[in-house]
Amino acid sequence: MAINRRNLREPGGIRWKILQSWIENGHEVAWMEYRGINVRDEPFFGEQLHCECYFDYQRKRMKCGDGKWRVGTVRSSDKDEYRCPAIKKVRESLIKKAAEANKERWQNLGWKNAILDIFKRVSSGENLWQHHEKIIYVQEVAKLLQIPDTDVWRYCDELFAEEKLDLNGAILMDYVSRFRFPKEVQQLFGYMIEEPLGWPNGEAGDGFLEIIEEAIHKRTDYKHGKRAFGEENYPNVATHILEMFALRWLRFVLARVKENPELLKGKYPEVDLDATLKSLEKLLEEFRKLKQATDP
Numbered sequence: 020m021a022i023n024r025r026n027l028r029e030p031g032g033i034r035w036k037i038l039q040s041w042i043e044n045g046h047e048v049a050w051m052e053y054r055g056i057n058v059r060d061e062p063f064f065g066e067q068l069h070c071e072c073y074f075d076y077q078r079k080r081m082k083c084g085d086g087k088w089r090v091g092t093v094r095s096s097d098k099d100e101y102r103c104p105a106i107k108k109v110r111e112s113l114i115k116k117a118a119e120a121n122k123e124r125w126q127n128l129g130w131k132n133a134i135l136d137i138f139k140r141v142s143s144g145e146n147l148w149q150h151h152e153k154i155i156y157v158q159e160v161a162k163l164l165q166i167p168d169t170d171v172w173r174y175c176d177e178l179f180a181e182e183k184l185d186l187n188g189a190i191l192m193d194y195v196s197r198f199r200f201p202k203e204v205q206q207l208f209g210y211m212i213e214e215p216l217g218w219p220n221g222e223a224g225d226g227f228l229e230i231i232e233e234a235i236h237k238r239t240d241y242k243h244g245k246r247a248f249g250e251e252n253y254p255n256v257a258t259h260i261l262e263m264f265a266l267r268w269l270r271f272v273l274a275r276v277k278e279n280p281e282l283l284k285g286k287y288p289e290v291d292l293d294a295t296l297k298s299l300e301k302l303l304e305e306f307r308k309l310k311q312a313t314d315p
């Protein structure tokens with residue numbers, strides 16, 4: 020099979036051109052250029068990796084909502100580029116090539132500067148075989164650097180603390196200096212907003228935080244988390260405060276259950292004593308190990 024050349028001119032006006040093509044297990048995957056005109060009559064263009072699944076559609080005249088007939092598209096099969104092993108394999112081998120080509124440069128820069136290098140290059144339009152133009156995810160950076168995801172997450176946290184980089188979910192973003200709550204407080208707000216909606220609930224928590232953080236930034240003198248919470252509590256709440264609240268909140272739980280044993284009942288009890296005890300025992304074990312290791 021091959022990419023259906025007839026469909027390189029989309030009914031919506033987008034035109035595709037194959038720049039480079041690979042056959043993976045009889046399936047065509049191609050690096051392609053696209054061009055079109057948007058609703059404001061402005062030209063747009065770019066380059067993307069696609070496979071024949073993407074162009075597997077037929078033209079069909081159909082009646083639209085406004086009663087007019089237009090040519091639309093109907094998928095010929097349930098082929099889906101996002102689940103296609105061929106494009107996945109080609110992308111992986113291209114990423115590996117990019118990783119090898121940049122290996123020396125990134126190792127010389129050090130991992131954190133290498134992450135900034137990748138972010139800058141992708142943001143300015145360079146193609147490093149990531150899924151979306153100008154956007155790169157933590158997992159994609161890890162593949163390029165050939166290091167574990169967890170390392171990239173950790174370096175991104177450090178870069179955030181250094182005010183050089185931000186994350187939106189797993190997407191790398193420019194750091195914008197403004198008021199923010201410490202990470203753990205953000206988590207608390209996020210959970211409280213999303214839990215009643217059925218946690219996790221998309222961006223509800225992030226959206227809420229953005230609104231109040233921006234309002235605080237605009238209307239008060241707190242232009243930075245450090246200014247409000249002190250150096251020791253930003254970007255992470257100080258350990259002794261986390262410890263104090265963890266114990267204090269558990270005491271609250273205990274007092275409430277004593278007062279109202281109903282909290283332990285029902286199909287979804289508010290307090291699941293078995294699960295809590297299990298978690299506490301695990302934690303206790305780790306704390307004891309730590310104590311033994313650090314005791315003189």
Ligand SMILES: [Zn+2]
Nearest residue numbers: 070071072103
């Ligand atoms: Zn495919």
